[in-house]
Amino acid sequence: MSRFGDATAVERIAEGRYEADLDAGFSFAEAVNGGYLMAVLARAAVDASPHEHPVATAATFLRVAKPGRAEVLVETRKSGRTAATARVGLVQNGVPLVEALITTGTLDAGSEPEWVGEPPVPALPPLDHCTSFGGGDDRTRGFADQVDMRFDPATMGWLDGRPGGRPEMRAWFRLADPHEPDAYVLALAVDALPPIVLNMGARGWAPTVEMTWHMRAVPAPGPLAVHGSGRLVDGGWFDEEVEVWDSAGRLVAQSRQLARVGRRS
Structure with a gap:
């Protein structure tokens, strides 16, 4: 398996019980990324299901997850x-960290949509016109070293003290x-962007309280286009809404x- 495959692997130890080793490489200052945690939970849910894909996930983040051993508990409600x-549920040292309701189904990789809305506007610039994060310290490099993200410069002025004033962020994403x-x-991509309120002058950590995400299609190989925005x-x-589009131009x-919101500058 790849590094990501190994990092999100779960081992069944009993009916409805799995063990996972939460990888420090997908953390910020020892707080494990929420999208990574949803990927771990999804692997357990799919293993316990007759279906192949986590099509809908509603996750509530109760406490910060730390790198290291954890247990995933799966209780089937309908099949x-x-x-x-x-x-x-994700439990670490006997303490519940994440509670999720995950619906699995099997998507047809060859299906064609009957209707799809227009891609987000503005569109992402070409990869070679985008910028890598370029910053970070030992506390944040873990996650940044596991992904290859190229950001739309129009949404990254906050890095130089010039936030754009709108809660938005856009980037190309791949591992x-x-x-x-x-x-x-x-699951990782929908929570990979820096908090969109950084572009409004906020600073520091912006902890997720609840996230719902939907898998809409099986993605084609290649980079993903990730568009994040907020309404209030x-x-x-x-709030932060994210759409992920694959290299074939499909909403996935x-x-x-x-x-x-983190502290203001």
Whole structure:
């Protein structure tokens, strides 16, 4: 398996119980990335299901997950011919960290959409016109070293103290290792952007409280285009909506999360 495949692997130890080793490489200052955690939960949910893909995930993040051993608990609530639903929890040292409801189904990689809306506007510039993160310190390099992200410069002025004033971020996304996009990479991609409120002058950590994401299609090989935006920033809370488009121009994932705003500059 690839580095990402190994990092998100789960081992069944009993009916409905799995062990995972949360990889420090997918963390920021020892707080493990939420998208990575959803990929781990999705692997357990799919293993316990007759279906191949995590088509809908609603996750509530209760506490910060740290690198190291953890347990994933899967409780099947429904199992049908087209969909199965399970309650999936992540526990570390006896403490619940994430609670999720995951619905699995099997998507046809060769299907063609009956209708699809227009791609996001503005579109991402070509890869060679985008910029890598270029910053970070020992606390943040772990995650940045596992992914290859190229950002639209129009949404990255906050790095130089010139935030654009709108909650938005756009980037090309792929893993640093040779692992082509799949369902679990999509789980990571929907939570890979820096918090969109950084582009409004916020600083520091912006913890996710709840995230719902949908897998809409099996992604084609190649980089993913990730578009993040928000509708409301108010009272220390903000929402972030993300669309992920694959190299064939198909919408392959959507998400919405509710998060807390970091301190203002």
